[in-house]
Amino acid sequence: ERLNNDFQFIEVGRQDPKKKLLRRRKKDFVEIYEPFKPQQASEQAHRCLACGNPYCEWKCPVHNFIPNWLKLVSEGNILAAAELSHQTNTLPEVCGRVCPQDRLCEGACTLNSGFGAVTIGSVEKYITDTAFAMGWRPDMSKVKPTGKRVAVIGAGPAGLGCADILVRNGVAPVVYDRNPEIGGLLTFGIPEFKLEKTVLSHRREVFTGMGIEFRLNTEIGRDVSIEQLLAEYDAVFMGMGTYTYMKGGFPGEDLPGVHDALDFLVANVNRNLGFEKSPEDFIDMKGKKVVVLGGGDTAMDCNRTSIRQGAGSVTCAYRRDAANMPGSRKEVKNAKEEGVKFLFNRQPIAIVGDGRVEGVKVVETRLGAPDARGRRSPEPIPGSEQILPADAVVIAFGFRPSPAPWFEGQGVATDGQGRVVAPAEGQFKFQTGNPKIFAGGDMVRGSDLVVTAIHEGRTAAEGILDYLGV
Ligand code: FAD
Ligand code: SF4
Known part of the structure; x- marks a missing residue:
């Protein structure tokens, strides 16, 4: 009877998975959401109206078959839902955890008009977690080997997306990464309270079972040359990310006690995962007055990591307002729930201190006219300067591309911002200036999202398959 109820969305409200107790959550490096119970997942999935033209699917960068797998979950058919969700997404359990759903699939849900969007992300995570626990693995029985081999540089979401499509089409991918674990920023960036690291180590086992080979702790350009890869493989895919820090360009950025966001996050992950080389690498915020500068996902992760390390206080200063x-x-x-204090409309103009950081000088801003991209730029209000006291400052202004020295010699072109030129359209999608080299993810589009990197990696694999004629 429940399954035939078309008005489920009225009787059952949107319910997110329960969060763990705040006082525990603030100390632990574990995911903050409890998993859905089967009944709850089915009830929430059944709220979907199955719109004729599902906006959620269009807004999702990989165009997941959302209403179709929601229906399967509402019927309790998890294995079929897992099979279907893997047709469009390489890492559905990761996207379910870390996508900004409010801006993507859930933001486009028709039920936002007064009823609350379907909990698409949490159901997506539930499908794969449950299917894996039931022993489900992707069905590779119909794959016919082509004898072709492709080298993938980078085991982040772009590289993994590419390797997934290649192996499902009978092309053997060998994935190289300089890190000791797969995932790229999923492992060495995004903290455990959003994404526990066992998710990636389990995925590595699943991918290996599918026929993807990983060569970790191997840096291309140092341990193995690009020339070797080009000689040994039929094509090369690059999904190497963006790793040049954006600087504020104000005085005091080099004072002791001022840290780059990723250095701080990676040191924390390395300690938690046992990859720490020396205890001096760890950046400890215990008892400190921490000021985090920035307003993106990276800044939020630094805020919440500082809280969990036992910081005395954590203040996040951002130059625009909350809505922006x-x-x-x-x-x-x-x-906010975990105790981070936000100061909006504050632009840093200097980091001050005698020999080490003692504070951040900020000026108040108001939002001016929209720029070329439609974002309103902050304008400083003269005379509104103040100093925020700080024992430690984390700079989270984002990342710019980091082109490798060998690009030029191999005919790989970059644009004015250092992004690799690899057009999404054309005879072979995501092909670079060198016909044998393809690229995708952050290094092509600039720092963005996990799901857009997956999408580009998967689409580039289609370009490679066309190029190889398989
Ligand atoms: P990466 O994930 O950076 O992977 C690139 C890989 O290539 C790395 O493993 C690197 O070691 C390897 N590599 C590079 N050069 C070489 C070489 N020469 N040889 C061998 N290996 C090499 N996005 C979201 O959607 N949601 C979030 O909540 C979110 N939070 C974030 C939090 C932080 C702190 C950061 C920094 C980013 C966050 N992002 C988030 C963005 C997201 O992580 C990235 O957009 C995404 O990981 C990009 O994927 P990628 O595969 O292009 O690159
Ligand atoms: Fe939503 Fe991201 Fe899943 Fe797409 S991949 S359905 S945007 S959570």
């Missing part, structure tokens, strides 16, 4: 923050709304709310 680039990060996921959900994560800003979580940060």
